[in-house]
Amino acid sequence: MASSAADSNLRTLHLCPSPRVRIVGRIRSFTERESEALNQDSKPWITVRHNEDGASSDSGVILSCTDQSSSRKDGPYKLDYCYEQHQGNDTIFSREIKPLISDVLNGRNASVIAYGAKGSGKTYTIQGTQDKPGIAALSMAELLSKSQEAGDVVSVSILEVHQEHAFDLLDPKHSEVQVLGDGRGKINLKGLTQVPVKSVPDFENLYISKLNISKPVQKMPLEPPKRSHKCLMMHVSKVDDNSNKKLVGKMLFIDLAGYEDGRRSSREGVAFQEATKTNRSLQALMNVVYALNTNESHVPYRESKLTRIFQESLDGINHVVMLTCLNPHFCPDTLHVLGLASRSCQSTNHLLSSFTKSTKSSSRQELFLSQRKMKPSTTPNTLKKRAVSTVHASTKKASMSKGRQLLDGAKKVYSNQPEQDGDYSVKKLDFETDDPKALALVPLIKDSQDDKSTFDHDLNSVPEGEVSSTDKLVSDSSSYVEPKEDACVADHPLTALPLELVPHENSISGYPSEMKFKENDASVNNVKNSLDVDPQCISMNSPLEDGKEKKHIDTNAGGSPTLTARLQEMSYLFKSFCTSTPLSVRVPEDSCAQLSVQAGYPSDLIEPKTPTIEHGANLGQRLEATKFTTPLNRLYTRSSGMKDSLVQEYLKFLNTADKEELKELKGIGEKRATYILKLREQSPEPFKNLDDLQDIGLSAKQVKGMMKKMAGEFFS
Numbered sequence: 001m002a003s004s005a006a007d008s009n010l011r012t013l014h015l016c017p018s019p020r021v022r023i024v025g026r027i028r029s030f031t032e033r034e035s036e037a038l039n040q041d042s043k044p045w046i047t048v049r050h051n052e053d054g055a056s057s058d059s060g061v062i063l064s065c066t067d068q069s070s071s072r073k074d075g076p077y078k079l080d081y082c083y084e085q086h087q088g089n090d091t092i093f094s095r096e097i098k099p100l101i102s103d104v105l106n107g108r109n110a111s112v113i114a115y116g117a118k119g120s121g122k123t124y125t126i127q128g129t130q131d132k133p134g135i136a137a138l139s140m141a142e143l144l145s146k147s148q149e150a151g152d153v154v155s156v157s158i159l160e161v162h163q164e165h166a167f168d169l170l171d172p173k174h175s176e177v178q179v180l181g182d183g184r185g186k187i188n189l190k191g192l193t194q195v196p197v198k199s200v201p202d203f204e205n206l207y208i209s210k211l212n213i214s215k216p217v218q219k220m221p222l223e224p225p226k227r228s229h230k231c232l233m234m235h236v237s238k239v240d241d242n243s244n245k246k247l248v249g250k251m252l253f254i255d256l257a258g259y260e261d262g263r264r265s266s267r268e269g270v271a272f273q274e275a276t277k278t279n280r281s282l283q284a285l286m287n288v289v290y291a292l293n294t295n296e297s298h299v300p301y302r303e304s305k306l307t308r309i310f311q312e313s314l315d316g317i318n319h320v321v322m323l324t325c326l327n328p329h330f331c332p333d334t335l336h337v338l339g340l341a342s343r344s345c346q347s348t349n350h351l352l353s354s355f356t357k358s359t360k361s362s363s364r365q366e367l368f369l370s371q372r373k374m375k376p377s378t379t380p381n382t383l384k385k386r387a388v389s390t391v392h393a394s395t396k397k398a399s400m401s402k403g404r405q406l407l408d409g410a411k412k413v414y415s416n417q418p419e420q421d422g423d424y425s426v427k428k429l430d431f432e433t434d435d436p437k438a439l440a441l442v443p444l445i446k447d448s449q450d451d452k453s454t455f456d457h458d459l460n461s462v463p464e465g466e467v468s469s470t471d472k473l474v475s476d477s478s479s480y481v482e483p484k485e486d487a488c489v490a491d492h493p494l495t496a497l498p499l500e501l502v503p504h505e506n507s508i509s510g511y512p513s514e515m516k517f518k519e520n521d522a523s524v525n526n527v528k529n530s531l532d533v534d535p536q537c538i539s540m541n542s543p544l545e546d547g548k549e550k551k552h553i554d555t556n557a558g559g560s561p562t563l564t565a566r567l568q569e570m571s572y573l574f575k576s577f578c579t580s581t582p583l584s585v586r587v588p589e590d591s592c593a594q595l596s597v598q599a600g601y602p603s604d605l606i607e608p609k610t611p612t613i614e615h616g617a618n619l620g621q622r623l624e625a626t627k628f629t630t631p632l633n634r635l636y637t638r639s640s641g642m643k644d645s646l647v648q649e650y651l652k653f654l655n656t657a658d659k660e661e662l663k664e665l666k667g668i669g670e671k672r673a674t675y676i677l678k679l680r681e682q683s684p685e686p687f688k689n690l691d692d693l694q695d696i697g698l699s700a701k702q703v704k705g706m707m708k709k710m711a712g713e714f715f716s
């Protein structure tokens with residue numbers, strides 16, 4: 001049975017292209033002590049079957065494990081290749097690493113990650129010994145010889161990641177390295193030392209001595225050794241014509257902490273915490289590898305510091321080799337590691353035959369579920385949660401990125417800054433209205449259908465000369481679709497896009513009954529087509545009008561409203577949604593009606609309808625149409641829209657608010673506010689999603705807490 005499965009797997013491996021992260025095994029040799037203890041009849045517990053082509057490293061191998069003492073059999077496990085006990089570091093180097101070096105010299109990154117159970121030979125493979133150099137030293141020799149010919153400079157950094165903190169091992173103080181992202185995926189390891197290297201002995205002195213320094217000083221004889229990940233980075237820099245250094249490529253060697261099942265090691269206290277964090281980061285890394293190999297749209301780099309640090313090198317464009325180190329004798333942790341490696345390796349093959357996202361998701365779940373099968377039922381719930389949430393995260397991320405596209409497109413409309421390319425120079429609009437609901441609604445306009453509907457606000461009633469055409473804007477705004485002539489505003493509060501709102505001074509206290517658009521020291525050219533508002537479309541007739549709930553909208557002098565003000569706006573929206581107030585908001589007939597607040601609208605404007613599915617509609621259209629058919633679906637859809645709006649408001653605030661405003665937010669003090677401003681200097685919009693808040697040192701938990709608190713304010 002096993003053999004026929006293995007045969008079919010071999011065939012599959014044959015047919016399918018290599019995954020992006022190459023996953024190879026390495027069974028280490030026995031140590032002298034192990035050899036002495038071995039019975040002469042003992043057979044290796046792992047057997048490797050190459051395919052019919054023999055030892056070609058491209059065609060995949062099948063591994064099976066048999067524990068002789070218990071006759072337990074495990075496998076088959078599929079890997080891209082497996083190096084056996086007789087094959088040394090030099091063979092691994094020449095087959096796996098050497099071919100990557102020319103690409104590193106041409107500006108690409110390559111990473112070699114040694115992963116395995118404790119004592120499986122990771123350090124031996126990367127670091128080697130005095131007599132038998134490891135793959136790092138062999139690579140350095142090759143890099144030096146090639147780069148010196150070309151006049152390139154090679155330097156190294158050594159980093160240790162321990163319990164989600166990164167330390168610079170080339171700095172005598174081993175100071176902590178800050179991991180900063182610029183919001184566009186570029187990672188900056190602030191303060192990391194780089195030491196130029198000219199020869200292999202130089203390198204060995206540096207590398208080995210520093211790693212030895214980092215070896216833990218055991219305070220108590222029985223204290224378990226420190227578990228950390230160590231990374232050697234080789235930077236190859238080119239000296240350009242102007243003698244400026246320019247980074248060409250990076251080669252990383254990551255010696256991961258050994259995987260160890262926490263329950264078996266029965267650690268307590270600090271050691272338990274260390275083990276948990278270490279295993280979590282290993283798990284995060286495997287999630288990244290899996291996501292890369294399954295071509296998932298979302299790669300969870302932010303699950304741990306480890307994956308965050310190496311995000312740029314693991315991004316799928318660069319080379320990544322995962323060396324799965326295997327103990328030569330029975331070891332349950334090795335089985336676990338092998339299972340993970342095999343699943344990540346197979347995932348590409350498995351998913352190539354099935355293009356649907358749902359299959360990917362279920363495969364992802366399978367990865368964890370299968371791991372759970374190996375473990376007793378005490379597997380922590382967090383693991384389950386993560387398996388599920390990661391699946392959701394990918395879909396959610398996809399929808400968020402769509403939203404972001406819209407924002408990016410809309411940014412051109414709302415930006416205070418003249419466009420670099422000089423196409424348009426739109427500044428803030430003033431609104432004058434007597435109704436707080438209008439104030440709340442107008443700035444929150446979004447094409448909630450992503451790609452179908454257009455928000456074609458009719459500005460015909462705006463005094464002439466105050467607003468002119470925005471045809472150019474619309475065409476330049478890639479994420480905006482062509483405006484339709486008859487379309488009206490879709491002010492759906494739950495899927496709204498924030499817009500700079502500057503209520504006119506008089507409007508705050510008096511709420512004049514007429515709503516006007518007014519230029520605020522600026523041309524509002526280009527706005528018309530994309531932001532045409534028909535006063536008839538926004539004729540206000542709400543209970544708020546009679547003063548029951550009039551509230552002052554908090555704005556800072558002449559600037560955008562503070563977050564508190566924006567939250568108030570959203571609170572209005574939410575309340576108006578809950579009270580089913582007729583808003584007389586017209587929407588495009590075809591699409592917006594589905595998304596708009598239906599309860600209580602005059603029938604000629606928005607008629608609650610069950611969406612009709614046109615004959616010949618494709619699956620996507622059908623699913624889209626059925627999304628709104630039940631009240632519960634509607635509730636969920638709209639609530640999630642509300643959540644997204646809140647998140648977008650919050651991010652916009654971080655991207656635009658001044659220092660003092662920022663400091664009003666919980667969790668942001670002087671230091672963080674300064675840093676946010678600094679990030680904004682590097683990138684105009686550093687916060688594109690909530691994950692980006694980790695760049696300012698806020699953990700996912702803290703961010704979640706902050707968002708919860710803000711959402712809670714709606715009900716307080």
Ligand SMILES: Nc1ncnc2c1ncn2[C@@H]1O[C@H](COP(=O)(O)OP(=O)(O)OP(=O)(O)O)[C@@H](O)[C@H]1O
Nearest residue numbers: 028029030031117118119120121122123124257258
């Ligand atoms: N290919 C090999 N040939 C001979 N000895 C080896 C080989 N690989 C590893 N060893 C020996 O096995 C022992 C464990 O190896 P090593 O320290 O590299 O494991 P490790 O996976 O890095 O362990 P840890 O997870 O604890 O850091 C060492 O004594 C090492 O010298």
